[in-house]
Amino acid sequence: MAISQELLNKITSKLDIVEIVSSSGVTLTKxxxxxxxxxxFHDDKNPSLTVSxxxxxxxxxxxxxxxxxxxYIKEKENIPFIDAVKKAADLAGITVDIESKYSEEQMRYFKIMENAKDFYQLYLNNTEEGLKALAYLKARDIDESMIERFQIGLASSESKMLYNEFKKQFSELDLLNVGLIRKTGDDYYDTFQSRIIFPLKNEDGHIVGFSGRIYNKDDRFAKYLNSSDNAIFNKGNILYNFSDAKTEIKKTNFVYLFEGFMDVIALHKIGINNTAAIMGTSLTDNQIRLIQTVTNNVILSLDGDEAGIHATQKAIFLLHRYKFNTRVILLPDGLDPDDYLKKYGKDKLKQFYENNSVSAIDYLYNIEKRKLNKDDVESKLAFKNSIFNVLHEYNSIALNEIILKKLSEEIDISYESLVADYNRQPKQRIITTPNAVTKTVQVDKEEQIKNRFLTAEQKLVELSVASKRNCMEIISGLDNSFVDKDNYHLFLHLREYYNQYEEFDFGLFESNLSAKEKEKLDQALKPKYDFDANIKDLINDVKAYVIIENEKLANAGSPEEKLGKKIKKKRHITRFGDRGNN
Ligand SMILES: [Zn+2]
Known part of the structure; x- marks a missing residue:
């Protein structure tokens, strides 16, 4: 049933806004x-809310x-509009049949997860084993109120504790589908055993998965075990703590983004609650879209190790494309919030978080500068190029001027030379707006498949440009496979180039390319959304394309046809080694 204005009017006419606001905990005075x-909805000191x-x-x-x-219900409870209508209709005593955002199956899964959460909590709070886990939590300064707030539980060390209980109410298939149990041979076992359990919720507050942490010192297993992706859980789509922090994020109009949920919990200890964790190192587009519904301001606080730094750089660029204001906080000495808290105490941590963020551009500049050796010409050029890349991403004339002036002093090259050099670089790294990119383009299946492989190949070109080491790894890894002939030529040029030079220089490299190749290079260097690309996966993608194409040839039509196609196709799937024969 669609939601008509008529229905909405009918619902609101039966409700009293004064009653709804007061029953949500707001004291109203006539x-x-x-x-x-x-x-x-904001940090209000004097009554600013008027109810008529x-x-x-x-x-x-x-x-x-x-x-x-x-x-009001929608905003106050942070639920989707549809759910707010349902809730309001309930209050008004009107029966509505509105299609929910979630399927019946998904709703059933949510219920199972909710039950599992209760089960784990009960186990933590009422058993011998639970006492040990509670002691562990206490030693980490996680008290009862926090256990309640984050709905922390415990999975038993018995391998079928949850299964034996849950099979009475739910089907094995459902339990498998939500990842609570695993099948080995003909038998079922609990996925989580002997772990402290942290529920993971989606943006509407439904539990969609769990993360289990070992707490026995002698445990040989991985520190964390997460639910695997399933019908309700997709790691890239959720942000830990987001549904619970939405109101606080709206109020403060910014969010601290962390890598893991322990960071969120650490910040809760010092009363900072506008926090969320990306549950891994890579911030995704979907996670950004979630944040966008409540704020456009992010303070990134990922780990201080190399992986964290790399992830921060990628996150900054991605957030920039969604027009976010981004700042960065980096705790000293590679400490995470919990370590820092232990070492310096709550007040110091709070002070640090409130006062020590730097702008994203300063962060990026300083990160690149770490590698700079001012006595080494190549190092200076590499630094210059990396700053150019940053500026290309930002695409702001004012910022160019500020940063190029700073750079000029830093590496002792005149501002004019830097500007001239910068302007000589290809202008294609223009920021694509998220809307333009996310627009779904209807292409036929075949084309889609080819595009996927082509994207992988373009990404490899981009990575080859980034460093000599990448380039050599990619060319040897590809082992002569390629999707597009011009990309293949680019790889050959890149190999030649890197045989002569250590550092990449656009002007120099481009001077040897044909117009077509330049166009391909520009295409490959256009920023894309998939930042997760790892060289090995990309190489495998490109190789898979060659295999698929070959299989298609082998399976198509009569022997004569096959032969004909094979000859025709051969040019398309040429390998590096065949170049001389064309
Ligand atoms: Zn307000």
């Missing part, structure tokens, strides 16, 4: 024809929040 109270019983609306004159009963 003032003339209206009521006023502290606004729950006549018009049946609320309005905050400080933060601008406003609407009717349904809007």
């Amino acid at each position: 003032k003339g024809a209206n009521y006023v109270g502290l606004c729950p 019983p006549d018009k049946q609306i609320y309005k905050c004159f400080s933060c601008g929040a406003g609407g009717n009963s349904i809007t």
Whole structure:
């Protein structure tokens, strides 16, 4: 059933906005024809929220929040509009049949996960084993209120504890599908055993997975075990703590982004709650879209090791494309928030988080500068090029001027020379707006498959340009396979180039390319969304294309046809080694 304006009117007409606002915990005082109270949507000191019983609306004159009963429920509980309508209809005593955002199957899975969460919590709080786990948590300064707040539980060391209980209520297939149990041979076992359990929720607060941490010192197993992706869980689509932190993020209008949930918990200890964790090192487009629904300001606080630095750089560029304001906080000496807390205490950590963020551009500049050796010409050029790349991503004339002036002093090259050099670089690394890229283009299946492989190949070109080491690894890894002939020529040019030079220089490299090849290079260097690319996977993709194409040839038509196609196709799937024969 679609939601008509008529239905919405019917629902709101049966509700009283004053009652809805007060029952959500806001104290309202009568003032003339209206009521006023502290606004729950921003950090309100003087009552800025006005509720009008006549018009049946609320309005905050400080933060601008406003609407009717349904809007209020939606905003206050941070639930999707549809769910707010359902809830409001319930309150109004109206039966509605609205299609939910989730399928029946997904709703069933959510229920199983909710039950599992309760089961793990019960086990933590009522067993011998639980006492040991509670002691472990206590030693980590995670007290009862935090266990409740983060719904922490415990998976038993018995291998079928959950299974034996849950098979009474749920089907084995469902339990397998949500990843709570595993099948070995003909038998089922609990996925999580002997681990402290942290529920992972989606943006609407439904539990979709779990992360289990070992707590026995002598344990030989991996420190963390996460649910694998399933019908309700996709790691790249969720942010730890996001559904619970939405209100706080809206209020403060920024979010601290961390790598793991322990960081979120550490920050909670010092009263900072506008936090979320990406549960890994790579921030994804979908995670950014979630954040976008509540704020455009991010303070990145990933780990200080090399992987964390790399992830921070990628996240900055990605966030920039979504027009976020990004700052970075890096704790000293590679410490994570929990380590820092132990070493320096709560006040110091709080101070650090409140005062020590730097702008993303300063962060990027300083990271590149770490490698700079001012006595070495190549190092200076490499530094210059890496800063150019950063500026290309930002594509701002004002920023170019500021940074190029700074760079000029740093490496003792005149500002004018740097500008001239910068302007000689290809202009194609222009930021593509997220909208332009996410627009779905209808292409037929065959074309789609080819595009996928082509993207992999282009990404390899981009990575080859980035460093000599990449380039050599890629060319030897590809072992002469390629999807597109011009890309293949680019690899040959790159190999020649790197045989002569250590550092990449656009001007120099481009001077040896044909117009067609230049176009291919530009295409490959255009920023794309997939930052997760790893050289080995990409190489395998390109090789898979060659294998698929060959199989197609082998299976198609009569022997004569096959032969004909093979000859025709041969040029297309030429390998490096065949070049001389064409
Ligand atoms: Zn407000």
